[in-house]
Amino acid sequence: MALAFAVKSMVTKAPLWSLKNYNSRSIKHEGAIVTNLTENQDLLKQSATFGAMTEATPLDWQIIAAHNRVFANDVAGRVIDHLRLLDGDCGGFAVDRLEHSVQTATRAYRANKSEEYVVCSLLHDIGDTLGSYNHPDIAVAVLKPFVSEDHLWMVEKHGIFQGYNFFHHLGLDRDMRDQFLGHRAYDLTVEFCQDFDQPAFDPSYDSMPLSEFVPAVEAIFAEPKNSIYLDDDGQMIGTSS
Ligand SMILES: [Fe+2]
Numbered sequence: 001m002a003l004a005f006a007v008k009s010m011v012t013k014a015p016l017w018s019l020k021n022y023n024s025r026s027i028k029h030e031g032a033i034v035t036n037l038t039e040n041q042d043l044l045k046q047s048a049t050f051g052a053m054t055e056a057t058p059l060d061w062q063i064i065a066a067h068n069r070v071f072a073n074d075v076a077g078r079v080i081d082h083l084r085l086l087d088g089d090c091g092g093f094a095v096d097r098l099e100h101s102v103q104t105a106t107r108a109y110r111a112n113k114s115e116e117y118v119v120c121s122l123l124h125d126i127g128d129t130l131g132s133y134n135h136p137d138i139a140v141a142v143l144k145p146f147v148s149e150d151h152l153w154m155v156e157k158h159g160i161f162q163g164y165n166f167f168h169h170l171g172l173d174r175d176m177r178d179q180f181l182g183h184r185a186y187d188l189t190v191e192f193c194q195d196f197d198q199p200a201f202d203p204s205y206d207s208m209p210l211s212e213f214v215p216a217v218e219a220i221f222a223e224p225k226n227s228i229y230l231d232d233d234g235q236m237i238g239t240s241s
């Protein structure tokens with residue numbers, strides 16, 4: 001073992017992005033599969049014994065790392081569950097926030113946007129339940145380990161860019177987005193808001209069901225790319241052998 005941790009969890013990515021794969025998958029989160037857990041069963045049956053972190057031993061952290069790999073493996077499932085909290089919450093709009101989310105993602109999917117783009121579209125308003133005054137920041141925190149800088153910026157700034165379509169009705173500056181003119185992801189974010197986000201309040205639109213997006217969410221969340229817990233080889237600390 002290169003590391004003291006004996007945990008070796010192999011994460012298998014969900015099938016590549018395609019409608020065919022969408023339809024072949026159940027709504028249950030099955031894209032990320034943990035294997036080789038048998039050898040970790042002893043660790044998974046144990047709990048750390050320390051009451052303060054300063055008292056922890058390497059074994060304690062082997063145990064915690066083993067449990068964390070199992071838990072982290074279903075982050076996509078928890079994201080989907082959290083999205084469902086938007087169901088039935090209209091906030092004065094003609095559609096509820098879940099329909100707005102899947103409608104935005106459906107429009108992006110049908111425009112042949114990438115898997116990562118579509119998942120960002122699906123999750124861009126996931127923070128509506130917790131971030132009443134800064135909802136894009138919640139989505140950014142969830143997506144940050146898994147998507148590109150440009151897509152993350154698009155999600156982060158969509159609240160300001162979307163303002164072009166309604167800030168003037170509230171006495172605000174609809175051109176607030178202009179402060180970002182020249183940014184690499186400016187046009188990307190304009191496109192997201194104008195082509196996919198702002199038209200996604202149509203009660204008559206034929207949106208795909210949330211279940212059809214589950215494999216894409218699983219695929220994106222299967223492999224963190226940006227995290228302080230990644231080693232120089234891009235492996236999660238505690239999983240190298
Ligand atoms: Fe939003």
Ligand SMILES: [Fe+2]
Nearest residue numbers: 100124125197
């Ligand atoms: Fe939105």
